[in-house]
Amino acid sequence: MMRIGDDELWRLVQGGDAEAFGELFERHAPFIHRCCFRRTGDWARAEDLTSITFLEAWRRRDVSVGPDKVLPWLVGIASNVLRNERRALRRYAAALARIPDRTVELDFADDVGERVRCEEETRALLAALRSLPRREHEALALVVWEGLSHADAAFALGVAEQTVRSRLFRARRRLRKHAAGRDASSPVERTAE
């Protein structure tokens, strides 16, 4: 069967097609999960936040998303969910409670060890970024970590493209200054195994 594009899939979702929604989830959940994981450093929490992002997208399915903007739009929802995590978790607590026993997720195919290592590393990275204001952190995460274009990041965050550029510039400058103020082993700049 020919794979249909996101825009067509979104039109089906808008018509209430739950299976199309499932397809959209399968297509973009890994990306959204990565965004959430890199902002929380917690694999399971990122899974819940990914589910919430899509439940929220379904709730707002009457929104007309522009051409080729389904993913950036989902990223925008994820950013809002991350910003208001406590509220989002509370809002969807009942839906999350209906997820089947989560222990089945940890099957032997999963590289649990790698996941744990990644959690530790991400948390250390997030600690090193505490000096960054949230807006700059968001811009850095979307453009540098997730590889979104400036235009898509701007769309996701609901700001002008120039604003994303300036937040990135400030983030880089702040991190450089922060790193310069520390010793050579600063975790912000160091790459070590």
Add this chain to the structure above:
Amino acid sequence: MNLDVFNPRTPPAFAGAALAARRAHLVTEVAAQDGARLAPPRFRRRRHALLLAAALLALLATGSAVGVRMDWFDSFAPPEIKRIGPRVQVASSGEWALTAWKSTRGVCLGVLQAEEAVSSGCGFPVVGAAPDLMYPQQPPQHLVGGMYGSRVGNRLYAAGVVAEHVDRAEVELRDGRLIPLEIVEAPPELDLAVDFFFVADVKIASGARGAVRAFNALDASGLRLDRLEFPGLPPERPPRPSK
């Protein structure tokens, strides 16, 4: 350990059984009920007799505000109001931003445009807000409080505080428009059990004075939980009869 902030390690992909289980769960959820009802209404309507007791100190800014800095909030606050915690940005909208801090007068809000102070206000008696140490009173019963104004005359901003269990909020303009508000959580460093709302750059026909009729706090189903009403403009005086 790779701690390169500009090139972090790519985490393992969210895939396999976990992804399939989540997909199945989501499809079941959305097929079973309308998405809007996924968030169950959890709070019953609470009645409050008095809604107009909210303390409001809104300083409408003018062009003379250009060039002032963040410390404007400290230097222009009445001397008896002391800041007792960090000032933290809680929301933004374009070049506008909302900051909040705790003070001896309760929670304070400060609005900035292009990183310049525009207005500030303190003492919003909302459930969960910082206590008012200057005028100790009964614990606040209100679920919404806030302020509004404009900087250039026909661009309105509105900012405020809502209790944590408020799901939605809206600005009711006197011209009949209802503007839904995004509610944002208080950053942890504020140590406040309230949330915030902020909207800026709303086009209005003339000056901000009297432009807002009310702020409404709603539950997830849209039921109004509380309402902070603002007085309208006083009626115009009839012209004096000429002698």
